[in-house]
Structures are given as structure tokens and as C-alpha cells.
Amino acid sequence: MQDDASETIVLRAQHDITRVRRALTLLLTRASAKPTEMTKFVTAASELARNTVLHGGGGTATIELTRERKGFRISTIFEDAGPGIADVEAALRSGFTTGSGLGLGLGGAKRLCEVFELVSSAEAGTRVRISSRVGLR
Numbered sequence: 001m002q003d004d005a006s007e008t009i010v011l012r013a014q015h016d017i018t019r020v021r022r023a024l025t026l027l028l029t030r031a032s033a034k035p036t037e038m039t040k041f042v043t044a045a046s047e048l049a050r051n052t053v054l055h056g057g058g059g060t061a062t063i064e065l066t067r068e069r070k071g072f073r074i075s076t077i078f079e080d081a082g083p084g085i086a087d088v089e090a091a092l093r094s095g096f097t098t099g100s101g102l103g104l105g106l107g108g109a110k111r112l113c114e115v116f117e118l119v120s121s122a123e124a125g126t127r128v129r130i131s132s133r134v135g136l137r
């Protein structure tokens with residue numbers, strides 16, 4: 001396959017979350033990611049995409065696959081211009097929700113990835129970057 005790939009998906013509705021899952025599954029398959037690596041990353045990305053749609057009022061997911069010395073690195077950046085997260089530490093805790101969910105998405109996503117970076121403010125909205133190495137041989 002081509003060494004590096006990048007793609008931006010607009011997130012407005014439920015079916016856009018499916019598009020993120022599908023794009024990631026395709027790239028991760030090409031990168032020879034192991035089934036567990038694939039499940040972890042796609043699950044984390046689904047939760048973040050859902051948050052972008054439900055809490056952030058929509059936004060984008062930018063997916064990047066880059067070649068590393070051994071294997072690949074998969075990254076996805078979720079961005080929205082929504083209300084932001086007032087207390088990030090609280091939002092990461094299991095059971096914290098301002099909606100009708102279980103409050104497991106954000107903390108769960110963090111545990112499923114090697115890199116989890118979250119920047120949020122009422123002015124600029126929310127930006128979450130997740131990244132993991134996959135397909136190491």
C-alpha cells in the first residue's frame with residue numbers, strides 16, 4: 001500500500017460515525033493491524049465521533065496513517081466548535097455525563113489508545129487527538 005494516507009470526514013449525524021468506523025477499518029486492515037488493535041482504536045474513535053455529533057454539535061474527524069520504522073501509526077483528530085467541556089477531569093471519569101448517556105465514552109476512549117490529548121474551551125470548542133501504533137511485526 002501507499003505509505004501514508006489522510007482523510008477528513010465531516011461529522012453531522014449518526015451515519016457519519018459509521019463512515020469513520022469504515023474508513024478506519026479499511027486503513028487498519030491495509031496496515032495489517034491485529035484484531036485487538038483494530039477493535040480498540042475503532043471503538044475509541046466511535047465514542048469520540050459520537051461525542052462530536054451529540055455534544056459538540058458536529059465537526060470533523062481527520063484520520064492519518066503514517067509509516068513508522070516498524071509497522072504504522074494510526075491517528076485521528078476530532079474537532080468541533082461546540083460549547084466545550086467545562087471540567088475535563090470530571091468528564092473523563094466513569095459515569096459523568098451531562099446528557100442521557102452512561103458517561104463512559106471519553107474515559108473509555110482514553111484507556112483504549114496509546115496517546116490521548118484533549119483541549120477544550122467554551123471559545124474554541126473541543127479537539128481530541130488519539131493515536132496508537134499498529135501492525136508491528
Ligand SMILES: Nc1ncnc2c1ncn2[C@@H]1O[C@H](COP(=O)(O)OP(=O)(O)OP(=O)(O)O)[C@@H](O)[C@H]1O
Pocket residue numbers: 047051052055056080082083084085091092096097098099100101102103104105106107126
Ligand atoms: N465534543 C464535546 N463537546 C462538548 N462536551 C463534550 C464533548 N465530548 C464530551 N463532552 C462532555 O463530556 C461528558 C462525558 O462524555 P462521555 O462520552 O464520557 O459520556 P456521554 O457522551 O455523556 O455518555 P456515553 O458516551 O457513555 O454514551 C459528556 O456528557 C459531555 O458533557
Ligand SMILES: [Mg+2]
Pocket residue numbers: 047050051101104105106
Ligand atoms: Mg459519549
